[in-house]
Amino acid sequence: MADRGNQITLITEKSDCKQLFSPKVNIITFDYIKAKTPLGYKIEWLSKTVLNLIYDHKGRIFFKHISKKIKKLSFDAVFCSSTFHSFPLTTAYMIAQQWQLPLYVDLRDIVEQTPRNSNNIFIHRLPGAMGSWLTKRFKYINIKRRNEAVRMAKAVFTVSKWHTDFLKSYNPNTYTVYNGFDENMFASQKIVSDTFDISYFGELTDNNLRYPIILFNALKNIVDGNKADLNNIKVRWFTDVNSAKNIKKTAKEFGIEDIMTYEKFVLEYDLVKKMNESSILLIFSHNPDIVGYNGVMTTKFFEYIGAGRPILITPNNQDELSATAKNIKCGLVSSDIDEIESFILQKYNEWQIDHYVKNTMEAEQRECFSRKKAAYKVIEILNSR
Incomplete structure (x- = not known):
């Protein structure tokens, strides 16, 4: 909005946030x-x-x-x-x-x-x-x-x-108005990688809010069946200490802890680079047996779209997130262990050819979810009221 000539004064609580915004924005802070x-x-x-x-x-x-x-x-x-x-x-x-x-x-x-x-x-x-x-x-x-x-x-x-x-x-x-991705930050880059990386970015302390169990079952099948060279597969978790403890505990219960790696949260350029290094990006929906979660359209989904990598969403809760992902063909949405296993192995086989997995989403579909598009929609509504 500031780039379109609007005079913006941002009044916010955190005094350490100034570096995140355009110099065109006047910022007043309060602790x-x-x-x-x-x-x-x-x-x-x-x-x-x-x-x-x-x-x-x-x-x-x-x-x-x-x-x-x-x-x-x-x-x-x-x-x-x-x-x-x-x-x-x-x-x-x-x-x-x-x-x-x-x-x-x-x-x-x-x-x-x-x-x-x-x-x-x-x-x-x-x-x-x-x-x-x-x-x-x-x-x-x-x-x-x-x-x-x-x-x-x-x-x-x-x-x-x-x-x-x-x-x-x-x-x-x-x-x-969807959260969208920052088109000035998130971009698709072709980065070849030495390992087939499945990556998750964010918190995972509550296995009901973000339900990893179906994926872990699929990974267990791959590990136990020796269906891929496990030296070439990594599931990377960019997360906090408490989330890492929960993931390690759950992974050990499934016997898949050896393919897991843990790193701290990353920001801005490093975040985009790590996403683009990945062959699959993970999103966990809530446990389908828990009633009461509604309308969750996580910002992570739109950032993944911005990075342009294949996205795996599980479980499939037949919600707006699932429908949107299916509509733009950005990867797989599933609650089926065998289907998820097949998807991972398919992408793994593709990675083996040139150490890179292609994006399946059209550029026009990707641009529909940029924050610039969202800002235009907001401005249009503001001007009409």
């Missing part, structure tokens, strides 16, 4: 939790969480801070992107009211997309009955605060058709 030690951070987080539970402490503090910073600036609209929490949406709502500006809301995640007993609204969680009560209460309060702002918005943007249909009950002017 809510200021403790420097791990213990101090937890104490401050807990005390402020209680205050937020009582009266939206964070939203109001942020509003006061911003009001001083933008007192001499003028704007045509307020655009707020938010996730599970009502912050910073409550702040944006207060600013829009105070300055009498139209409010546009972008919701990337909502509480209702996960099962009722899910506690992923918190990064840190209290254990036991107290933790369960606090999570339930916080969900209720966040939904109530969110809906108040959503009802007053001129338009709402969200990540899937399920989200759109759900949020239309609060605001009929709700539109689907």
